[in-house]
Amino acid sequence: MKAIGIILAGGNNDGRLGVLTEQRASAALPIGSCYRAIDFTLSNMSNSGIGKVAVLTQYNSRSLRDHLTSSKWWDFGRKQGGLFVFTPYTSSTGNDWFRGTADSIYQNMTYLHRSNEEYVIIASSDSVYKMDYRDVLQYHIDKGADITVVYQNMEGKDLTHFGIMQMDENKRLLGFEEKPEQAQTTSASLGIYVISRKLLIDLLQEVVPQGGYGLVKDIIIPYSKKLNIFGYEFKGYWSSIGTGIHGYFETNMDFLKKEVRDVFVNQYPYIETKPKDEPPAKYNAGADVTDSIVGSGAIFNGTVEHCVVFRKVYIDEGAVVRNSILMEGVRIGKNCVVENAILDKEVSISEGQQVIGKSSEEPIILKKGTKL
Incomplete structure (x- = not known):
C-alpha cells in the first residue's frame, strides 16, 4: 500500500478513565479478555497492507512499550518498513513533551521525511473496530481530497465526547465542532485521517511553529474552508474506550455478543495481539x-x-x-x-x-x- 501509518498513543484521555490510566497509557488498556486497545489499530494497519507504522507515545508508556517489544505479531518484523515507537526526547533544538497531536508528529518529522510513500494514515489508539484503510484511501483519491476524515452516524448516542462534522451532499466538510454541548449533526469523527505526506509536512511546518499543536483545532477546523476536506462514512462496529469509564466497560461487555466477537476473532483478517504462553482455563x-x-x-x-x-x-x-x-x-x-x-x-x-x-x-x- 502506498501509505505509511501513524498511531497516536500518547495520552490518558485527560483523566476520563480515572485510576485505570494512573499507571498506563489508554492505548495499553486490556480489552476483550486477551487484547490491548492498540491491537485493533495496529492490526488494521497491517491487514490493510501498510508496512511502515509509527506509534507516538508519551504518558506512562512502559507497559505499552513492553507490549510492542516484538513487532512480529502484527507482521511488522521486516527489513523494509516495520514498527517504530517514538517518545519525547531531549535534543539540541528542544526538550518539550508533545503538546498536542500535531506537535507529536512535528517532533518526529524525520519519520515523514525519510519515507517515500505518498500518503499517511493517521489513527488514534483507543478505539475498537476493524477497517480496511485501503477503502478509505481509494475514496480519498477518487474525491481528489486534501484530507479525508472518517466518521460514523451516531444518532441516539451521547455526542459530547466527539468532534461533530457538518458536510454538504458531496460529503465535503463545511464545519467541525469539537465536543459540542448541542450538536448540529450526528456525524461524529472517528479520529482517522488520510492526507498526503507532503501536504502534512507543509501544514505542520506552517502551524506548529506558530503555536498550533492540535490536528483538529489547528489544522482541520481552520483549514476547512481552504482545503478540500471530505468525510468518509464507516458503517461497521466501532467503539471508543476514550469516552470514559462507561465507554470502557461497555466496549468490553460488547465482546459477550457473538456478532461483535465474531468480527474480531472469527472473521478474517483477524485482530492480532502479543500472545502469552498460558495453559487453557x-x-x-x-x-x-x-x-x-x-x-x-x-x-x-x-x-x-x-x-x-x-x-x-x-x-x-x-x-x-x-x-x-x-x-x-x-x-x-x-x-x-x-x-x-x-x-x-x-x-x-x-x-x-x-x-x-x-x-x-x-x-x-x-x-x-x-x-x-
Missing part, C-alpha cells in the same frame, strides 16, 4: 461459568455470570461474580460477591468480601494491586 467441579469470555490460565471454582475475564484470574469456592471485568492476575476468595465492578491487575479480595457497584453505568473500580 480450568473449570473445577464447583465452577459455574456462563455468558462470559475467558482468558488463558484462569481457574474457576465459583460462579461467574456475564463477565470479561483476563488471564491468570483465580476465583475460589462459593464466590459469585456478575457483570464485571476481571483483569490479569485477579484473585477472588471464598464466598465473595463481586458485581458491576472493574478489578484492575493483581487485585486480591479476601474471603467473604463484597464489592458491588451501582450499575453498568457506574461500576465500582479497584485500582491495580488493591488488597481487600
